[in-house]
Amino acid sequence: MKISKKIELNYNISFGKMSKWLTGLTEGFALALKCSLCEKVSFPPQKICTCGSYKNSWIKLSGVAEIVTITSGLDGNYGLVKFEGASTLTVVKLNNFKGTETFGKILKSSSQNPSIIITPTEVK
Amino acid sequence: MVYVIGCHLTEFNRRKDGSSYRDWVCETFEASLAMSSLERKDIDTLIISNESDFFTFQLNPSTVIADDLGLHKVEIVRVEGGGASGQLAVHQGVKSILSKKSQYVAIIGFDPSASYLPSETVKQLYSNSFDSLTDGMNGVTATALYALSIQLFMKKTGLNETDLANATINNRNNALHNPSAHLKLKHNQQEIFASPVISSPYRRLHCSPLSDGAASLILSNKKPLNRISAPNIIGIGSANDMVNLGARDDIGEFVSKKEAMKKASSMAGIRANEIGFAEVYDAYAGAQFQAIKALGLSSDFLKDFRDGHFSLDGKLPINISGGLMGQGAPVGATGVGQTATCAMLLEGKYHKNLQIKNIPKFALADTHGGVGTLSAVSILKSNI
Ligand SMILES: [Zn+2]
Numbered sequence: 001m002k003i004s005k006k007i008e009l010n011y012n013i014s015f016g017k018m019s020k021w022l023t024g025l026t027e028g029f030a031l032a033l034k035c036s037l038c039e040k041v042s043f044p045p046q047k048i049c050t051c052g053s054y055k056n057s058w059i060k061l062s063g064v065a066e067i068v069t070i071t072s073g074l075d076g077n078y079g080l081v082k083f084e085g086a087s088t089l090t091v092v093k094l095n096n097f098k099g100t101e102t103f104g105k106i107l108k109s110s111s112q113n114p115s116i117i118i119t120p121t122e123v124k
Numbered sequence: 125m126v127y128v129i130g131c132h133l134t135e136f137n138r139r140k141d142g143s144s145y146r147d148w149v150c151e152t153f154e155a156s157l158a159m160s161s162l163e164r165k166d167i168d169t170l171i172i173s174n175e176s177d178f179f180t181f182q183l184n185p186s187t188v189i190a191d192d193l194g195l196h197k198v199e200i201v202r203v204e205g206g207g208a209s210g211q212l213a214v215h216q217g218v219k220s221i222l223s224k225k226s227q228y229v230a231i232i233g234f235d236p237s238a239s240y241l242p243s244e245t246v247k248q249l250y251s252n253s254f255d256s257l258t259d260g261m262n263g264v265t266a267t268a269l270y271a272l273s274i275q276l277f278m279k280k281t282g283l284n285e286t287d288l289a290n291a292t293i294n295n296r297n298n299a300l301h302n303p304s305a306h307l308k309l310k311h312n313q314q315e316i317f318a319s320p321v322i323s324s325p326y327r328r329l330h331c332s333p334l335s336d337g338a339a340s341l342i343l344s345n346k347k348p349l350n351r352i353s354a355p356n357i358i359g360i361g362s363a364n365d366m367v368n369l370g371a372r373d374d375i376g377e378f379v380s381k382k383e384a385m386k387k388a389s390s391m392a393g394i395r396a397n398e399i400g401f402a403e404v405y406d407a408y409a410g411a412q413f414q415a416i417k418a419l420g421l422s423s424d425f426l427k428d429f430r431d432g433h434f435s436l437d438g439k440l441p442i443n444i445s446g447g448l449m450g451q452g453a454p455v456g457a458t459g460v461g462q463t464a465t466c467a468m469l470l471e472g473k474y475h476k477n478l479q480i481k482n483i484p485k486f487a488l489a490d491t492h493g494g495v496g497t498l499s500a501v502s503i504l505k506s507n508i
Contacts, residue, residue: 001142005181018257044258044368071271073321078268080276080370089370091272093262115262 028108030061043086061085063106093117126357130156130342131464136335136452138238145236148338156340169226172202173213173233174456206493210459211500215360233460234338271323274410276376288409289316299450301477306452330409335452339461355470359392359503378496381418392503396420400484403462406447459491470506
């Protein structure tokens with residue numbers, strides 16, 4: 001015997017400290033956290049720096065990123081990129097990737113799905 | 125000391141027989157119990173591992189499972205750590221024995237990863253098994269994240285697509301001799317190179333399947349008098365790395381695994397190069413290489429692989445069960461099953477065509493969740 005059971009989950013999610021960052025993505029800019037102690041800049045933001053400090057402040061990056069490596073196929077185009085001014089790398093979705101681009105600029109994402117998406121470009 | 129006195133894996137596959145994970149859990153527990161020569165009432169602790177209630181449609185599954193197994197007034201705990209859940213459950217069992225709080229521990233891992241939900245839904249849920257705020261929101265799949273990691277590893281080590289194809293062929297070849305395996309397939313290189321690219325360099329055939337199944341262990345604090353060959357678990361270790369790939373010190377390396385292995389080998393009092401057999405977490409063809417390197421099982425993993433040292437008749441057989449790629453991956457059962465495989469092999473009780481003739485002294489079961497995010501390893505010792 002088998003039955004088909006469908007449930008719908010309508011989450012109403014709050015994001016606390018990360019709200020600012022997610023709002024930034026929906027407005028098309030990249031907000032990062034800069035450690036007040038060692039000055040490391042994390043994007044996506046890390047609440048506690050790898051140096052152990054929890055003191056940090058929000059900074060706005062230019063939104064321009066250099067592509068380090070990409071993967072493409074049936075699961076879509078994704079890359080590891082280095083945003084200008086960030087100390088960490090970032091996993092991003094690539095919008096309309098042709099295969100030759102080496103840079104990208106952050107793209108405004110939907111207000112209901114704030115995500116890190118870049119539009120790849122040939123030049124910085 | 126911790127003895128493995130019972131161990132068993134059900135078939136790993138996509139069930140089409142109308143059976144439920146609750147049947148598989150009973151099947152594997154009864155088999156382990158029979159092997160242990162214990163009675164049901166002897167079990168004082170039950171440890172359950174399954175990855176997600178999304179898969180089972182059952183919140184708080186451990187208590188209903190205890191009822192199904194006829195276990196009452198026992199200590200029960202459920203362990204979850206993504207793909208590492210099963211191995212972390214083994215660790216919990218070992219700790220229960222070593223703390224002297226438990227005498228006889230039953231560990232059961234399971235997941236209906238294949239047949240309960242459509243694979244597209246499972247894929248979507250898995251995006252949320254990384255950071256749901258970042259990876260979850262942009263919909264990146266497990267395959268894409270593993271692909272980004274292996275690309276950096278390939279650049280650094282010289283591992284190439286032919287190696288990925290050969291690892292796939294080897295593991296699925298081993299699975300041909302494992303009656304419980306999900307993908308018993310004889311591949312050739314052309315077939316692999318022709319399979320669709322999911323996330324470059326990973327093609328469909330490089331991926332482990334989502335499987336249904338269960339596995340179990342029964343641990344004891346005493347050597348059973350009627351079975352002096354029951355192996356020991358002598359070392360356990362686990363460690364994490366950042367979830368966000370981009371924040372890691374080394375994106376291509378499984379740093380957490382190296383750390384977990386350091387802890388386990390220190391507890392066991394042995395060196396990694398004394399391991400004579402290993403089941404490693406090959407969620408993708410390349411992850412096996414990342415694991416072997418991080419675990420320190422070889423000083424030149426690429427040469428050793430190309431020279432055939434990790435094959436069934438090699439000096440360090442790896443994933444002779446077929447691994448996740450061949451045997452399959454019912455997530456919560458995986459780590460339990462890997463440890464059970466090591467235990468059977470160390471006692472000379474593994475599948476006829478896969479049993480290593482010269483039984484090694486030490487075996488390693490290696491599991492992780494995420495892209496090497498949370499690693500958990502166990503070292504077993506033979507008593508033959
Ligand atoms: Zn810092």
